[in-house]
Amino acid sequence: MLRAEPLYRIQLMMLASEAQDAALALARFGVFNPASCSVAALAESPAAVYREAWLEADARMSKLLELCGDTGSLHLPEDAEAPSLADLQELNNWLKQVWVSCLACHESEAKTEDARAHLEALEETLGKLERLNVDLAHLLRPGSLLSVNIGSLPAAGLKRVTEALSMTGHLVSRFDQVGEQVFAVIAGPRARQEEVRGLLAQAGWREMPVPDELRTHPQAARVWLEEERNRLNAQSGAECQILDGLREQFGPRLHEARVRLALARPLAETALAGVCGKGGLAALSGWIPRRQLDALRETLDARFHGRYWLERHEPTSDEIAEVPSLVRYPGWLKPFVPLVKSYGVPRYGEFDPVLPFAITYLLLFGAMFGDVGHGAVILVLAATLFRRLGRMAWVGIAAGAVSMLFGVLYGSVFGYEDILSPLWLSPLHDPIRVLTIAVGFGVGFIVFTLLVNARNKFVAGHIAEALFDSTGLAGLVFYLGAVGSVVSLAGGADVGQASGLLAGVGIVTIAAFKWLEAKAGLGERILVTAIETLETGINLFANTLSFMRVAAFSLNHVALALAIFTLANGLDAAGHWFTIVLGNIVIIVLEGGIVAIQALRLMYYEGFSRFFSGDGTEFVPLRLEGGVRA
C-alpha cells in the first residue's frame, strides 16, 4: 500500500505459431504489462504482420458496426483460442468483402440522395426557365455552332470559372442558387468546347442532363420529372432492402468475427510494445508481480504443456526508469487515488503517498472547515450524489464526517458557537494557539516529507543526495536546528545553542554538497552555491509559514459566520432566516470549495513537490477487452 509491488521482468519464449495463444493466456491472466523486447539475438518482429492484419480488420469492423449497428454484448468463451495469422487474414478479407458490399450500398444510396436533390433543383430550374420563355429545344440543339451547357458548380468558384472561361470566348450566366450550388448556363463556340472540359471537371461542374422531354412541352417535362422521382424512390427502397439483407445475412457471422477479433487483440496490442523473434521462435516481454510468477507458470503449463521457456529477472538499474508501478490499495483508499494520480504516478520503488495523502488531506480539510452542520450537509450531499460521483463521493462523505468531528471539537454548528460547547478549543477565542498548532503541524509534515525523500533517494541509489542534499537528511538536520532556534528565541524551549549548531552543520553540509555538484567556473560555482543554499533556507521557512493558512481558514470560517449573523440580526424574522440560510449556502459552496482547493494545494506543493517526482509509469495490464496504451 505504501510502495509499488515488486515486479519481475519476464521473457516468455514459445513457437511463433503459438504467440497469439500465449498473448491471449497472458491477457486472461490479467497482470502482465507488456514491454519492449530487447534480445539482440531475436531481431525479427514476428507479430508485426499479425498486428497489421488485426488493425485493418478492426478498422473495417468498426465501420461495419457503425453502419449496421451493434451486434450485441460480447461473450468470450473460456476455452476459445486466438485466431492464427492465416485465420485473421481470412477474416480480414471477409470483412473487406462485406464492407465493400456495404460501401457500394451506402455509396449508391448517397448518389440516389444526390440525384434526388438534383432533381428538385431541376424542377425549380424548370420553373425559372418557363418564366424566362426560353426555347430549350432551340438553345440545346446539337448541330448549333453554339455549345451550351446547363449545370451547377460550387458558388465559391463561380467568379474564377467565369474569368477563366472568358479566355475561351465562353459566357457564364447564372440563373439560380440552391445552398452552396450555383446553377448556370455556359455558352461558347462549339469549336473550343474541348478546351473547357478539363477546367469544368476541375471546378466541380456538374452537367444537368436535360432530357428531350424537358426540351419540348413544359407539361411533358413535369411528367418526366415525376416519373424520375418515382424511379429514384423505388431505387432507394431497393438499396435499403439490400442493406437490410446484408445485415440479416452477415449479422451472426459479424458477431462471431467480433469475438475472434477480441481474441486476437492481445497479441496485436502486445506487438505494439514489441514482440521479438527469429525463425519459428517468438518472445513476449513484460512485467508481472513477483508473487504471481508461480501462478503464471501454472497457467502456461496448463495451456502449453511445457512448450515454452520462461525467463525472469529483477529490474536492473538500467531498467528502473521504465518499470511500471503497480500499487494495490484497499477499497476505502481507492477514492483518493485519482487525486494523487492527477499530480503524477510514483516511480517504481518510490514511496506511494496515497495513504498519508488521504489522512492529511482530511485532517486539513476538517481543521479549516470544522462545523457540525456544514460537514453534515457535505456528507448528505455527497451521499445523495453517490451515483453520479461514483467512488469520488466517498471523499466528500469522509470530508463531511471529518468536518463534523472538528465541528464538535470547535463547538460550531452552522456557525452558531453557543449550541455546543467546544470539546477542544474555539478558534476565534484562541487564535494564537490555533496558529501555533497549524505551524507545528506544518513542521511535522515537512519533517515527514524530508524523511520520505531521503528514503526515496536511498532506494534509487542516490546515496549522496539522500544524505547531503537540501531535501535529504542534511536538509532535515538544518530544518530541525532552525526550528529549534526559532522556538528558543520565542521562549518555547531552551535549546538555542544545540539547535544553532545543528542548523549550522546542516547548512554547511548542504553548501558543500552544492559546491561539489556545481559543474561550472569558479564565479558561477560560488553564485550557484550561495543562491541554492539561501534558497534552501527560504523555501523551508516559507513552506512552514504556508501552513498558517490552516489556522487562517479556521478563523475565517467563524468570521464569515459572524458576518452573516450580524447582517441577519439587523433584519426582521423572515429576512433573518433567509439571510442565515443563504449565508450558510454561501459558506458551504464558496468557502468549502476554497478550503478543498487549499488543502489540495498544501499537499501538492508543500508535500509532493518535496519527495514525489510523479513521473513513473502506470502498470497497465494486458486485458482481454480494452487495450494497452500506446
Next chain:
Amino acid sequence: MSAYLNTRVSLFSSQLWLDGELDSLISVPDDAVADALTRRGLPQLAAGFGGLTAPNQDSRSLEQRIIAQVLDETRVMIRPLSGDARTFLSFWTARFEISNVKTLLRSKMTGERPAAVLARLIPMGAFGRLDNQDLAHAEDVGELLRRLEAGPYAGVVRNVRRAFEESRDPFNLDAALDRGYYESLTLRALPVEKAVGASFRNLMANLIDRINLVWLLRYRFNYKLPPAQVYYLLVGSRYSLPGTRLRELAALDSLEAVLAALPATWQTRLSGVTDIPGVFARMEHIAAEQALRVLRSNAPGIARAFAYLILRERDLRAVRAVLRGRHLGLAEADIRLAVQRTPAEVA
C-alpha cells in the same frame, strides 16, 4: 509577448546558414557532421547522423526529421501568438499535412498497405489535425475523400472529390489540393496583412507570385494544359500578378513570351533565365533576400517569424541535399552544384 517572439526569432535567426557555412558542411569529415548540425540548432537531424554509415539512415527518415525540426521551432514561436497571427502560422504548417493527404490518396490508388503508408506519413505532433489511422484504413479514394470532407480540411478538399469522380486523374487531385491550400492560406493572411502592413504583405506577395508564375509555366508548357484551365488552377492573387495579368500570361504560347510580358521589374529580376527551374531558383532567391531584410528589420514579430520560417525551410532543403549527396557518395563539386542557392547571374 511581442518581446518574447522577437527575442525568440532573433535567437533562431542566428542558426541560419550563410552560403559559405553551408559549403563547410559539404567538406566536413563524416564524424563531424552531427556536431556541425547541432551547432546550427538541428538536434533532430544530428540525432540521426551519429555516423553517416549508420545502417538506419535513409532519405525518408531524414525528411521526417527535417519537418519535425521545423514544427518544433514553429511550436515555440506560436506560443505567444493569438488570433489571426496564430491561425496563419498554424495553417502554414498544414502544408505538411496536405502532403500527407496526397500520400494517403496515392496509397489508395495503388492499393498500398495501410501500415506501409502510415510509416511514410509525416508526424505532425501537436499540429496534426487528421486521424491518419482512420484515413489510412479507408477502403478506396472515394471513402477517403468523404472522410476528409467531414474533417478540418473540408474547405481545401471541396471540389476534389467531384473533380476526381469526373476524371480519375491523380493530377487533378494534387492540383486541386495545392490550389485549395494556398487559397485558404491567402484568406488567412489577409487580416494579418491588414494588421501588420507591408513587411508581411511583401513576404506573402513573393510567395504567391512565385507559386503562380512557376505553376503557370509548368501547367502551360510542361503539361500543355489549355490557358483557361491553367488560369483556373492558379491561386487567386491580389499581389504583383493579379488575375487580369495572369490571364494574359496564360494565353501566351512560349516561355520567352511569358517572361517578356512580365512587369518591367520582374523582367530585370529574371534576366538571363531560360527555363522553368531557373525561374523558380531566381524567384526563390529574391524571396529569400526579401525575407532576410524583414528578419533583420524591426518589423512586427509575426512578419519576422514568417520570414525566419521561409529562410529556415530553404536552409533545411539545402542541408537535406548535402546530407543526401554525402550519403550517396557524390563528389563535393556535384553537391555544391545541387545546393547552389545564389543563381550565377545574380552572384
